[in-house]
Each structure stands twice: as structure tokens, then as C-alpha cells.
Amino acid sequence: MGELLQHPAVQAGAAPFLAALLVVAILHFVRLGGLAAVAGFSVAVFLISGFAFSPLTATRKIVLLGLVAPVVGVLVDFAFKPNRLGQIVLALAAGAAAAWTFMSVLQQKDLAQALLIGGGCAAFVAWLVGFGLAQAEQPVRAGAMGLGLGLGGGVAAVLGASALYGSYALALGAGSAAFLLWQVVTGKCIRAGATFTLSVTLTSGLLLAGTMVLAQLPWYSLAGFALVPLATHLPVPERAPVFVQATVASTYALAVAAGACAMAWHSSGGMPGS
Amino acid sequence: MKHRFAVATIALALPLAAAAAPETYTLDPYHTFLHFEVGHLNGMSKLRGRFDKVSGKFTIDRAARTGALDITVQTASISTGDSDKGSRPRSRDEHLRSPDFFNVAEFPTMTFKSTRVVFKGEVPAVIEGNATLLGVTKPLSLAVDHWRCGPNPVSKKEMCGANASGMIKRSDFGMKFGIPGVGDEQQLFAEMEGYKD
Numbered sequence: 437m438g439e440l441l442q443h444p445a446v447q448a449g450a451a452p453f454l455a456a457l458l459v460v461a462i463l464h465f466v467r468l469g470g471l472a473a474v475a476g477f478s479v480a481v482f483l484i485s486g487f488a489f490s491p492l493t494a495t496r497k498i499v500l501l502g503l504v505a506p507v508v509g510v511l512v513d514f515a516f517k518p519n520r521l522g523q524i525v526l527a528l529a530a531g532a533a534a535a536w537t538f539m540s541v542l543q544q545k546d547l548a549q550a551l552l553i554g555g556g557c558a559a560f561v562a563w564l565v566g567f568g569l570a571q572a573e574q575p576v577r578a579g580a581m582g583l584g585l586g587l588g589g590g591v592a593a594v595l596g597a598s599a600l601y602g603s604y605a606l607a608l609g610a611g612s613a614a615f616l617l618w619q620v621v622t623g624k625c626i627r628a629g630a631t632f633t634l635s636v637t638l639t640s641g642l643l644l645a646g647t648m649v650l651a652q653l654p655w656y657s658l659a660g661f662a663l664v665p666l667a668t669h670l671p672v673p674e675r676a677p678v679f680v681q682a683t684v685a686s687t688y689a690l691a692v693a694a695g696a697c698a699m700a701w702h703s704s705g706g707m708p709g710s
Numbered sequence: 711m712k713h714r715f716a717v718a719t720i721a722l723a724l725p726l727a728a729a730a731a732p733e734t735y736t737l738d739p740y741h742t743f744l745h746f747e748v749g750h751l752n753g754m755s756k757l758r759g760r761f762d763k764v765s766g767k768f769t770i771d772r773a774a775r776t777g778a779l780d781i782t783v784q785t786a787s788i789s790t791g792d793s794d795k796g797s798r799p800r801s802r803d804e805h806l807r808s809p810d811f812f813n814v815a816e817f818p819t820m821t822f823k824s825t826r827v828v829f830k831g832e833v834p835a836v837i838e839g840n841a842t843l844l845g846v847t848k849p850l851s852l853a854v855d856h857w858r859c860g861p862n863p864v865s866k867k868e869m870c871g872a873n874a875s876g877m878i879k880r881s882d883f884g885m886k887f888g889i890p891g892v893g894d895e896q897q898l899f900a901e902m903e904g905y906k907d
Binding site (some may be wrong): 484486488491493494495541594595596612646648649652660674700701704 | 814
């Protein structure tokens, strides 16, 4: 069992997927099925690195924010009336969180470079969160968005020289897949809300930005991933069965994510090695 | 009489004062490296690598039997002989620089600062101190495997050379990715040469 839990495919794929599926199965009755994303992410963190927050490195800040995001999401869904202003405020807060996450790296650079990199990361994360929150009431599109950002982000991170960030992102994708699969199998939509969309967009955004700042993902790959939430706004046959909607929306998201991965592949030069 | 006694006392004490003075040596960056060895693929082999850029100083007082060692290692200088990615997206050295391992963008240096030097006779035998890696500081004890001082045979400048070894567990410093496929225990081997300031 121990050896099984050390296998990367289990740590980043199977275990997060199963945990997320369990969370959806139990909590969708109370409109908290959106916690599937953080469930998958948390399982991967536990199996790969464990939870530790001292010293608070950039990676640990990403994990911390990944755990805080669903809490904020639940508050937004149940305590506040979601509106456009709220989306903007959350997006800006996410951008500030991105700058905070990478502050230890930015402080080592000259001012112009720090502003460019920090500003770029903040803008990217704010964009993802802002456009992602717009899918809060569209659970199938939201699930597809999570799938694209998670799976695509995982592949891109591995190509960008960080298998750790790749594993974390893939786990997010696995959690999103479980969220989407439940809806496909039952034929019924379940609530995504900010609980799901904030989790997925903030965490995947920070992981992708982190792979650019700390590893070797090119900035233009991030620009590609910024289009994933927009892709899930494309037309989906609203009256078709859930599995058709999920397939179409996932195709949009994964196609755009594949394009962003292709850019990362091109900058890196070829097949993954050992 | 008193004046002659004072002069004689001072004259006798001078060589002792000189012998008791601590000597400081600056590490020669072209002859000072930190090597490491770690298990690969669940112990299939021992992977060896080196940090190419090491700087610092050591101080030794042979009469008082005290000393100090202060070194700084540039983490981005890690090299395991695999820097050319070829057809792969990234080389192993690039992976080691990523947040998965040494996270060089966030932590460009790792350091060792001694707290005590244990002598065996007139030469250091053990250097105890603290290693700081990824923002975490832990005790580290280095065994001095070799120590020699003398003039450089070419330039005649006074120098000392040493080899020291130790072991850390990378998980103690928060570097947990890949365990046990890539081993937790890292053997360290330092080769140092320094010239007297």
C-alpha cells in the first residue's frame, strides 16, 4: 500500500480523483460539491509533500491560498449575494495574493523586472479568477474549465521543469474531472459556485505563475492558459443531455489548454525524459 | 633593573602572542567545491553532483585550538553532468534548480556557519555548525578528513587545504519531493583551499 501511494499516478491522479468523487457524492446535497477541487488538491499535497507552512516559501503560500480559497468561496456562496462588483473585488484580491506569493523572488530583482514579473503574475491570476467566477452558476462549464486548467496546467508545469507543480495541477484537474463526472453520470447539474470556481482558478493560476517565476514555463504559455475560461463561454447545446454539454465544454477547454501546452513544449524542445 | 625586566618579559611573550593570533584564510573559488551523493531510483545507484560556486573564509588559532568556518554556496551552480536537455524538455540540472528541489530562484544561496571546531592535536578534526538551506537552519557536523597548511609550492603564499564530509537529510530542510525514489540522505564532501589574508 505504501509503495502504491508513492506512485506519481496515484499521488497526482487516482487518489485525488477518488477523494474528490467522495466529496461530491456526500456534499452535493448541501450544495458543497464544489469542494471536490480542493479535496483533490489537498490529497496530492498530503501524499507528495505533507502540510507545512514554516518557513512560508512561495510553494507553501500557494498551498495555503489553495486551502483558503474554498473557504472564501463558501462565504461568498452562502453569506453574500454574488454580483459583478464582488467578482471584480475577488479578482483584484487574487492578483494581490499572487504578488504576495512571489514577493521573496521579486525582492531579489531590480524594480523594473520585479514590476513586470509581479504585475504580469497578478494580472494573469486576476484574469483567471475574474472570468472563472463568471462560470459560478454554470457547473458544467465550470467543471470543464477546471479540467482544462488542471490537466493542461499539470502538463505545462512538467514541461516547465517542475514535476511538483505539475502534480498539484493534475490533482486539481482530477478533482474537476470528478466534479464533472458526477454530473455526467447522474445527468443532473450540481452547484459549482465560487466554492469551486475560486478554488480552481486561484490555485491553478498560482501554480502556472509559479512555474514561470520559479521554473521555466515561458510567459506566453500563461497567455494561452488565460484563454481557457473564455473558451468555456463558447456555445454549448443548453438543452442537450449533461454528458453532451460536458463533452463540448471540455473539448473547448482542453483544446485551448493543449495550445498553451504546445507553446511550453516548443520552448522546451521535445519529449519528457527522466 | 625594572625596565630591563619589563623589556625581557615582553621579548619572551612576543613569540607566544604571535602564535596565539588567529589566522584567517579566504577560500579560493577555483579550488573549493561542495560535492554531494544521493541514492537514485530507490538506491539503484548513487548519484553524484557538485556545486561549482562556493565562497567563504575560515579562521584557525592553533595555540588556542579554536577556529571558524563560514561558507556560502550558490545553489544555481549545481551540476550533475546533465545540463544538456537534448530531446527532453528539461535537463536534470534544470529540474534540480526548480521548486521541486533547490528552488534557486527563491533561495539563491545555502550556507554553513560553524559554531565550534574540535581539534585533534594541532589540526581540526570536527567542525560543528549550522547549515541553512531553503530558509531552514539545522545543525550539521563535518568530519575533517584531511588538513594541511604550508606555502603554495609555486607562489609560496601561505595556504591551507582541507577535505571534510558530512550528511544531511533533505527532508529536514523541507525538500521532500521524490523521496524515496531520490534518497533523503545526502552525503556531503567539501574540498577547500584557502590563502592567508
